[in-house]
Amino acid sequence: MNAEAKPLPFPQRQYAGTSVLRERGQREVFCGLTGIVWLHRKFQDAFFLIVGSRTCAHLMQSAAGVMIFAEPRFGTAILTDRDLSGMADPNDELDRVCATILERRPEISTLFLVGSCPSEVIKLDLSRAAIRLTERYSPQVRVLSYSGSGIETTFTQGEDNALNALVPWMPDTDERQLIVVGCVADIVEGQLRSCFERLGIGPVHFLPGASARQLPGVGPNTQLLAAQPFNGTTIRALCARGAHLITAPYPFGAEGTTAWLAAAATEWDVSTERFASVTQPLAARARLALAKHKTLLAGKRVFFMPDSQLEIPLARFLKREMGMELVEIGTPYLDRKMVSSELPLLPPDVVISEGQHVEKQLDRVRAAQPDLTVCGLGLANPLEGEGLATKWSIELVFTPVHGYEQAADLAELFARPLVRRSRLNV
Numbered sequence: 001m002n003a004e005a006k007p008l009p010f011p012q013r014q015y016a017g018t019s020v021l022r023e024r025g026q027r028e029v030f031c032g033l034t035g036i037v038w039l040h041r042k043f044q045d046a047f048f049l050i051v052g053s054r055t056c057a058h059l060m061q062s063a064a065g066v067m068i069f070a071e072p073r074f075g076t077a078i079l080t081d082r083d084l085s086g087m088a089d090p091n092d093e094l095d096r097v098c099a100t101i102l103e104r105r106p107e108i109s110t111l112f113l114v115g116s117c118p119s120e121v122i123k124l125d126l127s128r129a130a131i132r133l134t135e136r137y138s139p140q141v142r143v144l145s146y147s148g149s150g151i152e153t154t155f156t157q158g159e160d161n162a163l164n165a166l167v168p169w170m171p172d173t174d175e176r177q178l179i180v181v182g183c184v185a186d187i188v189e190g191q192l193r194s195c196f197e198r199l200g201i202g203p204v205h206f207l208p209g210a211s212a213r214q215l216p217g218v219g220p221n222t223q224l225l226a227a228q229p230f231n232g233t234t235i236r237a238l239c240a241r242g243a244h245l246i247t248a249p250y251p252f253g254a255e256g257t258t259a260w261l262a263a264a265a266t267e268w269d270v271s272t273e274r275f276a277s278v279t280q281p282l283a284a285r286a287r288l289a290l291a292k293h294k295t296l297l298a299g300k301r302v303f304f305m306p307d308s309q310l311e312i313p314l315a316r317f318l319k320r321e322m323g324m325e326l327v328e329i330g331t332p333y334l335d336r337k338m339v340s341s342e343l344p345l346l347p348p349d350v351v352i353s354e355g356q357h358v359e360k361q362l363d364r365v366r367a368a369q370p371d372l373t374v375c376g377l378g379l380a381n382p383l384e385g386e387g388l389a390t391k392w393s394i395e396l397v398f399t400p401v402h403g404y405e406q407a408a409d410l411a412e413l414f415a416r417p418l419v420r421r422s423r424l425n426v
């Protein structure tokens with residue numbers, strides 16, 4: 001630490017909470033293809049080619065419906081019956097489709113081949129196809145592959161798998177730097193960059209940034225700060241290249257954002273005075289904006305079904321800053337490394353469940369009659385039909401919710417269904 005530096009808030013503690021309820025059974029989540037919806041908007045120079053069925057194409061058209069009016073940076077190479085039955089070699093067709101895309105879209109410098117359930121079932125080796133196509137189109141175009149299939153645990157793993165595919169292409173560096181890992185909206189990236197700059201932390205890179213081609217370096221002096229809790233595979237791959245993970249709560253709400261920035265500030269020996277002068281006005285404004293939603297949310301009981309892996313940080317925000325009661329926090333996969341700073345901030349007796357047996361979990365929802373259930377689209381309508389207020393969890397991934405400026409927007413996402421239901425009940 002430098003001479004004027006003093007300890008910053010939020011020391012790390014060990015989680016001493018209750019055990020985790022593990023369930024295995026039918027799951028109700030989207031597949032990893034969904035991540036393309038936000039990743040293709042982030043990367044300006046990449047194209048996502050799904051190698052899948054008509055079902056996969058329909059999912060993407062529904063999930064990113066408005067984009068069909070523009071020329072989107074994603075598409076589907078549809079596997080036909082002849083491919084699926086082994087009568088034709090899908091690689092020939094794949095090569096032809098890639099050639100057409102790259103001819104039409106000369107601005108594309110990275111082409112992702114995205115695996116699906118059908119491509120995995122017929123054991124189509126997209127990693128070999130990517131090597132073959134990279135040899136053909138290098139140096140103008142790099143072809144990478146990853147899995148977006150529904151065989152994975154949950155839909156946010158699509159982002160993790162895509163970012164993980166980029167790690168081998170990141171050059172070595174010894175530069176002292178910070179990489180923020182996890183997709184955030186451009187507006188959020190700008191705000192966070194401004195905070196880091198005023199704190200004297202840098203250079204700062206974001207993964208993903210605007211380019212899938214111009215990647216930051218990585219090495220022993222690289223510090224990682226996770227913006228999303230679901231990128232554990234990417235974080236581990238970066239750590240294997242020598243980088244270090246700064247463990248921190250996630251930047252949701254005023255408290256979470258302060259703790260997240262404080263963790264980086266500690267690494268960069270930022271003084272307490274400087275940290276306070278940058279963050280206190282922003283945190284105060286965020287708390288003020290949160291107050292009107294707290295009036296509505298405090299004391300209300302919330303149940304998280306497992307969906308996005310954002311559940312634990314969001315539950316912490318709703319409990320500590322909004323005063324909500326946590327009935328159950330379901331998460332599709334509990335990556336303890338990625339939430340090690342979140343777990344100690346939860347009440348010690350909180351119920352955390354990992355995985356899903358949807359029927360058993362729905363029984364618990366019905367028995368508990370929570371004021372709000374956070375769940376996937378497929379469960380929301382039936383629960384609404386039973387008189388329960390719901391929040392679509394996928395909105396929490398699509399909407400800018402990180403940082404001080406978005407704290408009230410995040411709270412409003414949870415408040416809106418309660419307001420709507422109270423109006424319907426009048």
Ligand code: SF4
Binds near residue numbers: 053055057115116148
């Ligand atoms: S990848 Fe699998 S789960 Fe996803 S749309 Fe295609 S078939 Fe369905």
